[in-house]
Amino acid sequence: MVMNEIKQRLNKIKAQIRQAEAQEKREIESVKLLAVSKTKPAADIALAYQAGQRHFGESYLQEALAKQTELAAFDISWHFIGPIQSNKTKAIARHFSWVHSVERLKIAKRLSEQRPSYLPDLNLLLQVNISVEATKSGVLLAELPQLIQAVNSLPKIRLRGVMAIPEPAVAYEDQRKPYRGLYQAVTQLAMPELNEFSFGMTADLKAAIAEGSTIVRIGSAIFGARKYQEKA
Numbered sequence: 001m002v003m004n005e006i007k008q009r010l011n012k013i014k015a016q017i018r019q020a021e022a023q024e025k026r027e028i029e030s031v032k033l034l035a036v037s038k039t040k041p042a043a044d045i046a047l048a049y050q051a052g053q054r055h056f057g058e059s060y061l062q063e064a065l066a067k068q069t070e071l072a073a074f075d076i077s078w079h080f081i082g083p084i085q086s087n088k089t090k091a092i093a094r095h096f097s098w099v100h101s102v103e104r105l106k107i108a109k110r111l112s113e114q115r116p117s118y119l120p121d122l123n124l125l126l127q128v129n130i131s132v133e134a135t136k137s138g139v140l141l142a143e144l145p146q147l148i149q150a151v152n153s154l155p156k157i158r159l160r161g162v163m164a165i166p167e168p169a170v171a172y173e174d175q176r177k178p179y180r181g182l183y184q185a186v187t188q189l190a191m192p193e194l195n196e197f198s199f200g201m202t203a204d205l206k207a208a209i210a211e212g213s214t215i216v217r218i219g220s221a222i223f224g225a226r227k228y229q230e231k232a
């Protein structure tokens with residue numbers, strides 16, 4: 001893919017974010033763009049980097065580590081956004097600045113224990129299940145306060161907020177509703193340090209921003225459609 005295409009797409013998404021911020025009376029630049037680069041080569045990440053992008057999201061550990069090695073000279077902030085099994089926590093704790101997809105205390109504890117002391121605290125978001133389907137991953141809303149309390153006391157972890165992937169919905173109001181409930185639940189805890197909301201992808205970016213998103217996760221709209229799924 002040529003430079004122009006990735007840069008143009010990045011600019012287009014950023015313009016959409018700025019427009020949604022303005023329309024929803026959000027502070028300008030209160031929403032950050034996470035470029036989701038899973039399955040895409042390091043060369044594409046380098047192009048996005050040259051266009052000014054610094055935060056990249058990856059879902060598959062081995063693939064991410066290989067790209068990090070290739071891009072070691074770049075000042076990139078890496079976010080892990082995929083499912084986490086126990087055998088991956090050690091590498092995630094060492095090689096990422098942010099983790100969006102923690103849904104169990106056991107995983108948070110391992111990340112805490114395995115975060116090297118010479119690195120800053122690991123920024124952590126708890127993934128919350130805000131859909132009705134029992135198959136969706138994430139902690140249930142009813143169990144969130146307890147998990148927050150437990151994770152908040154762990155060393156080398158900086159709990160920053162929550163992440164959610166709702167069921168896809170077409171109608172704007174249906175897109176907004178699940179985010180609203182989670183945003184309210186978190187703000188009601190009166191913990192001002194929990195102020196990051198990883199809400200929204202390409203299709204529901206505007207609805208997510210209307211409901212308090214501070215990080216939108218965008219992949220194919222920047223890098224093009226994914227041709228294959230890598231194994232975790």
Ligand SMILES: *Cc1c(COP(=O)(O)O)cnc(C)c1O
Pocket residue numbers: 036038059081082165201202217218219220221
């Ligand atoms: C892949 C992925 C995205 C981005 O999806 P696109 O369809 O490429 O925009 C966002 N969030 C998570 C958790 C993902 O796994």
